[in-house]
Amino acid sequence: MKNNDLIDLLKSHRSIRTFTNQQVTDLVVDEIIESGRWAPTSHHVQAYSIIVIKDKEKKKELATLAGNQSYVATCPVFFVICADFYRLKQASDKHGQAFEIGEQEQALVGAVDAALVAQNMLIAARSYDLGGVMIGGIRNDPDAVSKVLGLPQLTFPVMGLCIGYPAQNPEQKPRLPQRAVVHKEKYNQTKIKEAIDEYDQVMKSYYYERTKGKRSDTWSQLMAQFLSTPKRPQVGDFLKKQGFLSK
Structure with missing residues (x-):
């Protein structure tokens, strides 16, 4: 390409x-x-x-x-x-x-x-x-x-x-996995929970490494707090x- x-x-x-x-x-x-x-x-x-x-x-x-x-x-x-x-x-x-x-x-x-x-x-x-x-x-x-x-x-x-x-x-901040935000032909609710769980682990590792162990937040945790x-x-x-x- x-x-x-x-x-x-x-x-x-x-x-x-x-x-x-x-x-x-x-x-x-x-x-x-x-x-x-x-x-x-x-x-x-x-x-x-x-x-x-x-x-x-x-x-x-x-x-x-x-x-x-x-x-x-x-x-x-x-x-x-x-x-x-x-x-x-x-x-x-x-x-x-x-x-x-x-x-x-x-x-x-x-x-x-x-x-x-x-x-x-x-x-x-x-x-x-x-x-x-x-x-x-x-x-x-x-x-x-x-x-x-x-x-x-x-x-x-x-x-x-x-x-x-x-x-x-x-460092670039990781984005949600594509399958969490892209849907083919119609909205697919069944894949969201698994995608969030996966992304939580990615973001937990990101914050842990960026802060040298001072933070280990997950994305869903941060969003829940933000939207509360x-x-x-x-x-x-x-x-x-x-x-x-x-x-």
């Missing part, structure tokens, strides 16, 4: 949280943004915006709001990718049409559009030998983040993206305030 550099790049994903002092040129930043803009989009609505942040003080403020994630402050460039229906409202007003985004579908459209853009941007960054990490913590306090970024009504921050030249070389409490209940109220989920 012919070597495929893009496939190799996709399969080599690792989250990078420590960066060198080398700056990312404006040309590279523009190429990363352009790669994001050509992501697929539902019905051509392009319901996203990209906020580019290089200012040190603003990155520090956002790092605090994202859960004191220091790499938001230390990365050379931080992006916030937002769902954005603000300009779509302008389009509707221009033609005197009703503007209906109160149902959950439109919030999903905005979130999916933003996620596709962010993934394109990360892959583009990696093609320039940069590393990066997605930041879901940008939704910890969406009201405060929106004030920092000047986000208008009908928008919401979906994720952040740190990029920079890697100053670390972490509500996550970011404030997001729903914020979305309603911004004009979404009103129906």
Whole structure:
């Protein structure tokens, strides 16, 4: 089989949280943004915006709001990718049409559009030998983040993206076995338990080796703990305030 550099790049994903002092040129930043803009989009609505942040003080403020994630402050460039229906409202007003985004579908459209853009941007960054990490913590306090970024009504921050030249070389974190996530023709429930049991042993060994015996967590144990409490209940109220989920 012919070597495929893009496939190799996709399969080599690792989250990078420590960066060198080398700056990312404006040309590279523009190429990363352009790669994001050509992501697929539902019905051509392009319901996203990209906020580019290089200012040190603003990155520090956002790092605090994202859960004191220091790499938001230390990365050379931080992006916030937002769902954005603000300009779509302008389009509707221009033609005197009703503007209906109160149902959950439109919030999903905005979130999916933003996620596709962010993934394109990360892959583009990696093609320039940069590393990066997605930041879901940008939704910890969406009201405060929106004030920092000047986000208008009908928008919401979906994720952040740190990029920079890697100053670390972490081991890849194993993924679930393919049979746990891939189904042929219809969903096969019978294989899930066995696949989870297998993956638990893989992750237990991974954590044990990575921490030199200090941790031996299994994946199911970590997920059970993570999902045992509500996550970011404030997001729903914020979305309603911004004009979404009103129906």
